Amino acid sequence: MQTNFDIAAQFTSSREGLYQNNRFDAGNWTSGVMGQGNLVGTMRGISAPVMVRWLGDASMVTTAVMQAITEDDFTAIARALYWRAVNGDQLPSGVDLLLFDFAFNSGVARASKQLQRVLCLDAPQIDGDIGEDTLEALLHVPANTMAWALNDRFRRRLQDDVGVASDGTIGPVTLQAVQAQAARLRVLIYAVASQQEAAYRSFRGFAQYGGGWLARLNARVDAAIRLLTAPDWT
Template sequence: MRNNLSKSLDFTLAAEGGYQCNKADDGNWSGGRVGRGNLAGTKYGISAALMALVVGSVAAVTPSMMRKLTVSQARDIATERFWRVMRCDDLPAGIDVMLFDFGFNSTPERAVRHLQAIVDFKNPDGLIGPDTLFRVEHIQPATIAPFISHDYAEQLQSWLGVSPDGHIGPLTLAAAAAQQAHDVMLVYALASQQEAAYRSFKKFPVFGDGWLNRLEARVAFAHQLLAAQSAPAAVA
């Protein structure tokens, strides 16, 4: 959502932290793979490989360049290369940060494909256009439900005040409809798909705990944005 950009940037850049240089991490190499290009590191989540795309040269990206990256520069890159690419301004509150932060932590194409699969986009292409946005707005809870894992179904049910058995049946769907929980269901469906993606990554044994902790923080932050969106406006 348009007014969530600054908050989402704050969340994501805080999760990423400052300069680091791990030779086992593909993103720390300017060529995008361990051993390719320069071992230059990352800062504020801006990888050496992404910086190579920004400056147009793998060889030009050095540790010195990465260390000198400012917060302002990182925010500009994240906005142009992730937030705007995934059209987060046009997404509902909560859904925006679920896509943005995962896309930043993974790739925009992967993040968008997850959303497109959930909203029954027949041929997910990783690009958000009018059809995807229409489906996000109008998709029915029963279509979203199969994409929510057992654990996240329990969290959804607890939020709805339904007995948490991890199975989304008629009672859960009725509660979701009564409480207009369409966007909450999308948050949990995205979380489920993102967890599965993390667990499939070859580096999960090394970085998995951090990825899953970040996912839980992402879901909690999405709830904050949803709550802020639904709160009544203050009277002047």
């Protein structure tokens, strides 16, 4: 399958800042716990614990090392630790960017398990590993099975997209329009996005940072839909 990594990485990079050093952010500490390890900051969205994982030795991760993370470093880390971790090359266009950016922003396991839950996999298959079972489900799980995961605003957005009354109820008329327009993957994108929104709203920092998180989600969904409908979009 043709990879969209460059497009996804560009999207993510454009939403991450440069160097910051905030002692009240656990991602700025090499241990991943506030007050433990060394306070070295973050750069281009690469947290201190991720840099420890990348270099394999916490003692190597210093403020100077974090400040020196280049765009090429970002790309290498993003491909190895996030894109490959969500099996991005095997995901449908649009779904790949949606999963990758949320994984980079909020964790690979959370992003992968959300997808598996939306696909209604059995409990033992919801393991955060996007392997054969998940990829098979991506091909065959019908829209009505995934519709449970849509929140109200994405139900209405889906209905607007397929040209039916946006009443927020996914019934036979909406599902028939989805089938007629081959919009099953659009349902999947909106369903996963609904779960990503729920996760953001559950985070402790939502009151302070939620506006930015939801703006990033909206941009992520728009980019995913563009990729879905125009796979060569840049």
